[in-house]
Amino acid sequence: KTLKKFPVKLKDGTVSFAGELSEPGFLQARVSSDSEGKVFSQWGVAISPTDIKPSMPVPADFDAFWKGQLDALAKVPLNPDLKPVVNKKAEEAGVEVFDTRVDCVGSAKVSGYYARKAGAKPKSLPAIISLHGAGVRSSDMGGPVNWASKGFIAMDINAHGIDNGKDEAFYKAQIEGPLKDYRYVGRDSREKSYFTFMFLRAKRALDFLCSQPEWDGRTLIVSGGSQGGFQAFAAAALDERTTMMIAHVPAGSDHTG
Numbered sequence: 001k002t003l004k005k006f007p008v009k010l011k012d013g014t015v016s017f018a019g020e021l022s023e024p025g026f027l028q029a030r031v032s033s034d035s036e037g038k039v040f041s042q043w044g045v046a047i048s049p050t051d052i053k054p055s056m057p058v059p060a061d062f063d064a065f066w067k068g069q070l071d072a073l074a075k076v077p078l079n080p081d082l083k084p085v086v087n088k089k090a091e092e093a094g095v096e097v098f099d100t101r102v103d104c105v106g107s108a109k110v111s112g113y114y115a116r117k118a119g120a121k122p123k124s125l126p127a128i129i130s131l132h133g134a135g136v137r138s139s140d141m142g143g144p145v146n147w148a149s150k151g152f153i154a155m156d157i158n159a160h161g162i163d164n165g166k167d168e169a170f171y172k173a174q175i176e177g178p179l180k181d182y183r184y185v186g187r188d189s190r191e192k193s194y195f196t197f198m199f200l201r202a203k204r205a206l207d208f209l210c211s212q213p214e215w216d217g218r219t220l221i222v223s224g225g226s227q228g229g230f231q232a233f234a235a236a237a238l239d240e241r242t243t244m245m246i247a248h249v250p251a252g253s254d255h256t257g
Contacts, residue, residue: 003019003027004019008031017029019045021047023047024047024048024049024050024051024052025046025047025052026044026045026046026047026049027044027045027047028042028043028044028045029042029043029044029045030042052257053257054254054257055254055256055257065190066238069105069196069200070203070238072105073104073105073200073203073204076103076104076105076204077103078102078103078204078207078208078211079102079103080100080101080102080208080211081100081101081102082098082099082100082114083098083099083100084096084097084098085097085098085099085113085141085165087141087145089142089145090115090141090145090148093145093148093149094117094118094119094149095115095116095117095118095145095148095149096115096116096117096118096148097113097114097115097141097144097145097148098113098114098115099113099164099165100112100113100114100155100208102204102205102207102208103204104161104197104200104201104204105197105200106197106200106201107197108160108161108162108197108201109161109201110157110161110201110204110205110208111139111157111158111160111161111162111163111164112139112144112155112156112157112158112164112205113139113140113141113144113145113155113156113164114144114153114154114155114208114209115141115144115145115147115148115153115154115155116148116153116154116212116214117148117149117151117214120153120214121214122213122214123213123214123215123216123217124214124216125151125152125153125214125215125216126151126152126153126215126216126218126219126220126221127152127153127154127155127209127210127212127215127216127219127220127221128147128152128153128154128155128220128221128222128223129154129155129156129157129202129205129206129209129221129222129223129235130143130144130154130155130156130157130223130224130228131157131159131202131222131223131224131227131228131229131231131232131235132156132157132158132159132224132227132228132231133224133225133226133227133228133229133251134159134183134226134227134251135159135175136158136159136160136162136171136174136175136179136182137158137171138158138162138163138164138165138166138171139156139157139158139164140156141156141164141165143156144156153209153212153214153215155205155208155209157201157202157205159198159201159227159228159231160174160179160182160198161201162174162179182194183195195230195234195252198231199231199234199235199238200238202222202231202232202234202235202238203234203235203238203239205235206220206222206235206239206241206242207239210241218243219243219244220239220241220242220243220244221242221243221244221245221246222235222236222242222244222245222246223245223246223247223248224246224247224248224250225247225248225249225250226248226249226250226251227251227252228247228248229247229248229249229250229251229252230247230250230251230252230253232245232246232247232250233245233247233250233252
């Protein structure tokens with residue numbers, strides 16, 4: 001709801017105003033400069049955000065459930081399959097890039113592009129992974145190549161464990177076929193939920209990165225937006241080696257918390 005509406009006047013190109021909230025939450029300021037009220041600038045301010053409570057308590061067996069999932073995952077060997085990919089930008093940057101598969105629980109493998117600086121010394125590079133927003137698409141090659149050129153081992157995985165680098169018709173067929181409305185699959189069962197396996201693939205991708213001899217053993221970053229932000233929260237929570245988590249406009253959030 002709108003708490004307050006009032007005019008402001010610029011003085012020497014600036015203006016200041018204040019707002020308040022009596023409970024933890026967020027205030028948003030929207031500023032317009034015409035009579036129709038068209039917004040041209042807006043900001044948000046968090047007020048005591050760490051005091052915002054969850055909508056519901058954590059299930060009593062939450063940790064036990066995920067420990068069981070991780071125990072099952074740990075019994076599956078990585079069996080990484082790295083196929084070199086020819087990429088001009090990567091070659092110019094002295095980067096090796098691979099179309100990579102890693103075994104996981106469930107019916108789908110981890111599928112993504114993995115990149116590293118050619119000739120990097122063991123235990124010399126930090127690691128970063130990028131996770132995908134909603135939809136059905138190939139993993140992105142440009143991101144890992146860019147990160148690798150800056151001195152990371154880097155990976156971008158697609159959300160479904162499907163093939164990379166296919167034509168548009170392939171992904172359209174997936175959207176209209178086996179992956180249609182995937183977000184609803186198994187939603188009444190935490191064991192069968194589509195996102196349970198998506199999260200475990202993200203965790204397994206971190207296992208792969210941490211198994212690489214070039215990883216420095218210190219820095220592990222997970223990043224994603226929307227559904228990728230949802231995955232980033234999960235992957236960071238499931239892997240204690242994670243040192244930084246970046247979630248842009250994350251889906252799956254507790255919107256009523």
